[in-house]
Amino acid sequence: MLKENPEDNSHLINTLFKRHDADGPNDSKTSVFSSNQKLLQTKKERRHIAFLKVHKAASSTAQNIFLRFALKRDLLVVLPFVPKFLYPNVISSWETVTDKNILPVPRGRVYEILCCHAVYNKDAFERIMPADTINIGIVREPFEHFKSTLNYIKPREVFNLNISDPVSLFLQKSTTYQSRTKMGFVNNRMAFEFNFPADIFKTRDKTGIETYLQKLDREFQLVIIVEMFDESLILMRRLLNWGIKDILYIKLNAKKKLFERITFKPGDVLLYKKWAELDYALYHFFFRRLQVQIHAQGGTFYEELLYYRSLRQDIEIFCEKKPIPNVTYHVSNSRWSDAFEVAKEDCAYMEKKEIPFIKEIRMQQYGFYNDTI
Template sequence: MKSPVCTSRHIKYFVIFSLCLGLIFLSGYFHMKNKTYVISKSHDELLHCHAKTNVMFLKTHKTASSTILNIMFRFAERYDLTVALPADQLVHLGYPETFVAQFVEGFQTIGQNYNIMSNHLRFNRSEVQKVMAVNTFYFSILRNPISLLESSYVYYKEDVPAFKTSKDVNEYLASPTKYYRPENYKQNIYARNIMWFDFGYDNNAEDDTNYIQVVLKEIEQNFHLILIADYFDESMILLKHTLCWDLDDVIYFKLNSRSQDTVQTLTPESKERIKAWCSLDWKLYLHFNQTFWRRIEETIGFEELEKEVNHLRTRQKELMEVCLSDKEPVGKDHIHNKDFLPFQSGAANILGYNLRQNLDNWTLRTCQKMIIPELQYTSYLYAVQHPHKKRKPFGLPLMWTKFREKTHFPAPN
């Protein structure tokens, strides 16, 4: 007969072994990757928090939306999702025409089976629904119309008739009707209420209170979340919580930004004139700026928000130190690898990045994904998803696409 001491020791070892085995099982479970990815969050969220993988992002103009497109594309690659990309040689989803499903490559064969949509389009709910799944999450982003119009003026100076003949943005705003012709709306959409237009509405409509309230209510019904570019980090934390993504899913390097020496200083009078000239955008922004902060207060809380924003910025700094040879983005003339040169427009000097030398292959591809400009990333994904189609312009080198086909590079953990 065995002694009580020996039996007790065996029981203790068995308990320890069982606990270890249980922890190993749980660790494997919470890191599974499938169509209902379980994201490790707080203890209370583990049982019900599932990452949303069917997501439509309405990419508005000059609102930091290129940075979000990069986030969406990286998420799609990380989880092998299907992206609704512009058909044939299009670089946008038919913009500025109102969106129809045929603007999406492969729609006739793929149908309502796309996971991600995030390229520029003019919103049309019924047609988007033909492409995206029934349980798709819809979100977009807005920016203060004051800084938005100045940015649009510099970026589209050579393309927009209303901007071309004025000396600077302040001269244009002193008498916008002198330069702006509503009948040329497709050429002049960037010169007035551009966000209103992107959401699918008439940017030259009268500022009627009842009409505005109807549109705001309709946007609230069509979109689950509206972010604010002026509070981009806070927006990324709210997006992370709402989609149940993890932190690295919303880490970013700022894309399509311009050098400060191309920013034109608005006079106080010009700022007030923008509120009147772009009154539809102004009221759109004011409304959803309020709903944005209310959403944060109700779902995250300001104290937790501050903690998570700091965490995001710390993680972003870590990745920049790993990836970049410079501490900040550089001007177009100082980008060494021209394959990663952003599209340049108007008088804006669109900034880009230089990567560190001698990065290992996994780190190199991870860092490249962080800095790819919008047109190159779209062209690259198009080549991957539709290898038998003619390649789009602005594509990355063919060898890079072939390397992706052989090797999967998940986002860093």
């Protein structure tokens, strides 16, 4: 049970949260959030980030934060090596980073930010990223994730069913239309991108699931919860010692209207829960972990959260207005940040779509949009 004094929870925090040591190799015995005081006293801005960009989990909004951070500081982003007719923002939807699917490191540089779509693999990520890299993931409430996947990707295994309500039919007979071991966008997709072993997909063994979650617990310092996006970003800001301006955002790719063939019946959520048990285990594990991380921060966390939300509302209002030359939004210094200005250029980058943003960074880093080398 969590205690009121965050310091009294240190044994629990040290058990749940591990990190990479800032000045050397990985140290699985050191906690990211071992104490509020230690975290807030950290002065070094963390610049080496591996973000697992999970499909249909508000990951474009989160990615935009990392791309802006990289652009401002001229950090090298790991970019896909793809022909011009493929998506220039996707390293791979089916495998992890390899020498063949990413652009090579320019001479005299090292990879610093990884935030394009790729399946997680600890060894592959560590092979290309610096030793002090912070791993950050993102997950979404599984049924909401399922709805978004249906709406955007329109997977064939569901919509090829010749019936007026294909989603409910699919959920009633999931294994008839989708093998447990066949990877797709409606078979525990979040767990797939977190690289759950294939045998767990087949057996759904609870011990195996728990063992793999403990492995992820050691390897990811933070997993953003979409339903607690602002809270997750405040934790991230503190973990990385970034500024408030660095985590400002405007929602991207938010599409509320559902495709006309997406309909549900009572009981569909429970059916999906049985089918997507890996995704639910993943989400519940990191949702609970986030609560402990927040509790460890003490009361100042909620003060900063309220400040951040009010500021973000004002920034959105400012960004919605037509550009006026040389007019900026001034943010006074606070307990959480030095004073800074938000210009219309900042708004443009917060609103910048993923593919144009990746193309701009590719041009900055390599001098071309498409792979021609």
